[in-house]
Every structure is written in C-alpha cells, then in structure tokens.
Amino acid sequence: MGYRAMKSPETLRKEFEAGAFPYLDSLWQMSFCLTRSETKAEGLVQQCYRKSFDWWKKASAPIDFRKLLLKSLSEIYLTGLSGDDKSERQPADYGNYRYIDEESVLPNPLPCNILSKAIALIPGDIRLLVVLSMHWGLSYCEIAEITGIEPNAVRAKMQAGRWRLRLELAKRFSKSANPDLESIESR
Numbered sequence: 001m002g003y004r005a006m007k008s009p010e011t012l013r014k015e016f017e018a019g020a021f022p023y024l025d026s027l028w029q030m031s032f033c034l035t036r037s038e039t040k041a042e043g044l045v046q047q048c049y050r051k052s053f054d055w056w057k058k059a060s061a062p063i064d065f066r067k068l069l070l071k072s073l074s075e076i077y078l079t080g081l082s083g084d085d086k087s088e089r090q091p092a093d094y095g096n097y098r099y100i101d102e103e104s105v106l107p108n109p110l111p112c113n114i115l116s117k118a119i120a121l122i123p124g125d126i127r128l129l130v131v132l133s134m135h136w137g138l139s140y141c142e143i144a145e146i147t148g149i150e151p152n153a154v155r156a157k158m159q160a161g162r163w164r165l166r167l168e169l170a171k172r173f174s175k176s177a178n179p180d181l182e183s184i185e186s187r
Helices: 009-035 038-058 065-078 112-120 124-136 140-147 151-172 181-185
Strands: none
Touching: 009 038, 009 065, 009 112, 009 124, 038 065, 065 124, 065 140, 112 124, 112 151, 124 140, 124 151, 140 151
16 A cells, blocks of 8 residues: 555645646647647546556655656557547558658748657657657656557557658658659658
C-alpha cells in the first residue's frame, strides 16, 4: 500500500493537481498535434489526467509527473482510446529513405501551423514518437521507457518519422527549392 493511502481524498487531489497542472497545457498541445481535433485532444487529456491520478495515488514512492503524464497519454493514444480512427495505429510502410537537406527546403523559423499540419500527416504510431521528441525533447531511451517500445524500434520509427516530416514539409514549400524532391516522391 502506498504512502498516500493515509491521506484524505482532498489532500491527494490537491497534491496531484500541484504536480500535474504545470504540464496540462503542453499535454493538450501534444494531444491536439496527435489528433488534430480539439474535442479528441480534450478527451485524451482528461483520460490521461484520470489514469495518471489513479497510478499516482497507488504509487509507493514519489513519481516524476512529466513521465507519468506522458506515459499515460502515450498508452491511451496507442491503445486507441483517444478516438475512433483505428487506422492511425496500423504499421507504417517505412520504404527507402533519403535525407533531404533542411536548409535547402525549409524557411527559418518554420511557422508552427505548417509544422503541425505536416506532423498530422505522419502515421499515428510514428507521430507520437516524433511529437515526444520534438515537443518534449525526449531522448530515444526516454521515449522507449514512456511508450514501452524497444529503443531500436524507436530509433527506426524516428528515422522514418523525420524522413516523412521532411518530405511533407518539402511538399508544402516550393519544389524548385529542391529539384530532387520529384525523384523522392516517386519512390
């Protein structure tokens, strides 16, 4: 039984809120980036909050709120509880990849709405990993720990995700900025 078992429900709620609230805006932004729907993002964050609270109050030691919230959000998203579109979780075709030089394709700084739209076009399982890396700045090992995916699989999916993101961003800008883009698209 956890050390929190002796505390009143109100005290538990206040302690959890104090630790979790600083992350809620970022969780919502991440959820919106994953789902591209305000309604689904709100539902995902609510489920994440409830699940995290249940895990937290059963814990026998202090917990890192950031990892706890990300782990529950990832689990909910990957198991499909966040929406009706199960096709998001289908295995991706990784194909052959070729590096696209970011400086020759992307303006600096990149407008957030363009990046968000490009991320939305990445398959759901890979999208989660890309968002954990880009939005939260997590390493492959941290992403593997949070999602329960093997580190080598995270590395491979991140490579695929970055390649697809670069391709989508390149499509949104001028094909003349990178003449090799047409040969990449034909693969």
